[in-house]
Amino acid sequence: xxxxxxxxxxxxxxxxxxxxxxxxxxxxxxxxxxxxxxxxxxxxxxxxxxxxxxxxxxxxxxxxxxxxxxxxxxxxxxxxxxxxxxxxxxxxxxxxxxxxxxxxxxxxxxxxxxxxxxxxxxxxxxxxxxxxxxxxxxxxxxxxxxxxxxxxxxxxxxxxxxxxxxxxxxxxxxxxxxxxxxxxxxxxxxxxxxxxxxxxxxxxxxxxxxxxxxxxxxxxxxxxxxxxxxxxxxxxxxxxxxxxxxxxxxxxxxxxxxxxxxxxxxxxxxxxxxxxxxxxxxxxxxxxxxxxxxxxxxxxxxxxxxxxxxxxxxxxxxxxxxxxxxxxxxxxxxxxxxxxxxxxxxxxxxxxxxxxxxxxxxxxxxxxxxxxxxxxxxxxxxxxxxxxxxx
Numbered sequence: 001x002x003x004x005x006x007x008x009x010x011x012x013x014x015x016x017x018x019x020x021x022x023x024x025x026x027x028x029x030x031x032x033x034x035x036x037x038x039x040x041x042x043x044x045x046x047x048x049x050x051x052x053x054x055x056x057x058x059x060x061x062x063x064x065x066x067x068x069x070x071x072x073x074x075x076x077x078x079x080x081x082x083x084x085x086x087x088x089x090x091x092x093x094x095x096x097x098x099x100x101x102x103x104x105x106x107x108x109x110x111x112x113x114x115x116x117x118x119x120x121x122x123x124x125x126x127x128x129x130x131x132x133x134x135x136x137x138x139x140x141x142x143x144x145x146x147x148x149x150x151x152x153x154x155x156x157x158x159x160x161x162x163x164x165x166x167x168x169x170x171x172x173x174x175x176x177x178x179x180x181x182x183x184x185x186x187x188x189x190x191x192x193x194x195x196x197x198x199x200x201x202x203x204x205x206x207x208x209x210x211x212x213x214x215x216x217x218x219x220x221x222x223x224x225x226x227x228x229x230x231x232x233x234x235x236x237x238x239x240x241x242x243x244x245x246x247x248x249x250x251x252x253x254x255x256x257x258x259x260x261x262x263x264x265x266x267x268x269x270x271x272x273x274x275x276x277x278x279x280x281x282x283x284x285x286x287x288x289x290x291x292x293x294x295x296x297x298x299x300x301x302x303x304x305x306x307x308x309x310x311x312x313x314x315x316x317x318x319x320x321x322x323x324x325x326x327x328x329x330x331x332x333x334x335x336x337x338x339x340x341x342x343x344x345x346x347x348x349x350x351x352x353x354x355x356x357x358x359x360x361x362x363x364x365x366x367x368x369x370x371x372x373x374x375x376x377x378x379x380x381x382x383x384x385x386x387x388x389x390x391x
Contacts, residue, residue, distance in 0.1 A: 014126065015129070015130075015140055016186055018121070019140070019144030019147070020144075020182055021083055021084075021121060022118055022119055022141060023144065023145070024179060026144070026146055026149040026256075027091075027151070027152035028060070028115060028149075029153070029232075029259070030155075030156045030256070031052075031053050031056075031107075032053075032235045032236060033156045033160065035236060036235075037164070041165065042098075042100055045356075045360055046236070047357050048100060051353050052104045054350075054352050054353040055104060055112065055349070056111055056115070056348070057345050057349060057352070058346065058348055059113050060116040060344070060345055060348065061116065061342045061348070063112065063113040063117050064116040065339060065341070067079070067120035067121065067334065067338060068335045070082075070117070076190050077185070080118070080121055080180055080184040081183075083114045084114070084176060084183065086117065087111055087118065087176040088114075088174065088176045089114075090109070090111025090112070090113075090173070092169060092172070093106040094106050094169050095169030114176075118183075119341075121187075123137075123138065123141045123321055123333060123334060123337065125190060126138070126140055127330050128190070135266075135268065135272075135275075135319075136267050138318050139322065141318075142264075142267065143314075145317075146256065146260030146264075146314055146317075150257050150260055152172075155172075156168060209327075212327055212386065212387065213336060215383075215386055216320060216340045216343075217342070218343070218382040219283075219320075220341075220379075221343035221347050222283070222375045222376070223279075223283040224316070224348070225351040226287065226290060227309060227310075227312065228344075229351040229352065230290065230306055230313070231256075232351065233355045233356070233359070234306055235251065237306065237365050238250075238251030241293075241297055241298065250303065251306050254307045255307060257307075257310070258307045258310030258311040259313055259314035259317070262282070262317075262318070263314040263315070263318040264314075265314075265315065266316075266319045270318070270323070270326070275322060275323045276388070279383035279386070280383045281315075282312040282313075282316045282319070283316065283377070284376065285308055285311070286312035286313060286373075287373045287377045287380070289304075290369045290373040291369070291373035294370040312376075320340060321337050354371070355368040
């Protein structure tokens with residue numbers, strides 16, 4: 001008897017599955033909307049809550065490094081389901097327990113690890129089914145995460161006002177679990193290449209690859225510091241610079257929406273332009289915007305600056321994985337980008353927490369904005385040293 005081969009999913013189904021898996025990762029950027037209501041409910045400072053964001057960010061990055069090892073032995077649907085379980089529990093448990101320690105541990109550890117696994121499986125799946133459009137594949141992955149941040153910004157604000165922060169967390173956890181389950185069903189049958197090692201013919205090529213990886217890490221770290229300081233405190237920045245409740249919600253939606261546009265646009269551009277140009281231009285835009293707000297504090301300007309920073313950060317978030325796929329090849333994308341992505345985790349550990357600390361000490365964001373602008377300049381300088389990428 002002849003057994004028919006397993007039916008492979010359509011590339012569109014895989015892209016949709018990756019998008020659903022990345023919704024959880026994107027929702028991390030809506031966390032700042034919980035700052036004020038949870039601070040009031042628990043009587044804690046912003047340093048603690050931004051610290052939970054920082055822990056989730058670094059665990060996100062660590063999980064990105066570990067996820068390729070799962071690809072060696074686990075089928076893609078099982079990994080997608082695992083990410084949904086971890087993200088769902090990481091968000092729902094704080095809403096049920098309602099204690100600071102649970103927020104830090106569950107959100108920071110469970111949610112952060114689920115996000116990293118989700119992003120890794122989505123990126124590798126997309127570049128596998130779109131091997132000749134690696135920039136587009138990376139842009140779709142990053143863009144779907146940004147879509148999650150837009151949905152989170154709008155939904156969290158409405159739900160917190162309607163049912164409070166704790167019930168919002170519980171319902172969000174249920175939705176993230178459902179997204180992981182549907183993504184797992186859509187990924188059935190996908191065959192992804194096992195993560196491989198470099199095929200460099202000599203030590204010079206191997207050294208060149210290490211140099212590229214280190215340069216990408218530095219550029220991503222400084223660029224992410226600039227973007228995450230603004231994204232992690234978007235609601236707080238808008239409020240400090242004079243926004244009422246509606247403009248605060250608008251500020252969060254603007255920065256996350258611009259983040260999504262930047263990711264999709266840069267992913268498309270990465271297939272048409274040298275990636276180094278994008279990696280230099282994007283952090284320069286962020287530096288100019290953040291530096292301007294630090295010097296000219298104004299509520300209307302704050303909205304424009306947050307939008308420009310979101311656009312620049314989104315462009316970097318899509319172009320760095322695209323750069324890895326272009327420099328290192330499809331089979332090594334998840335493995336190498338997992339290491340490069342630790343730069344985002346390090347930035348997530350440093351920038352939002354530092355911004356919260358500066359706010360608690362000074363009552364404002366001026367110094368934090370200036371530091372973020374300087375980080376953008378360092379990111380552009382690092383990217384400028386990258387060699388041309390062979391297509």
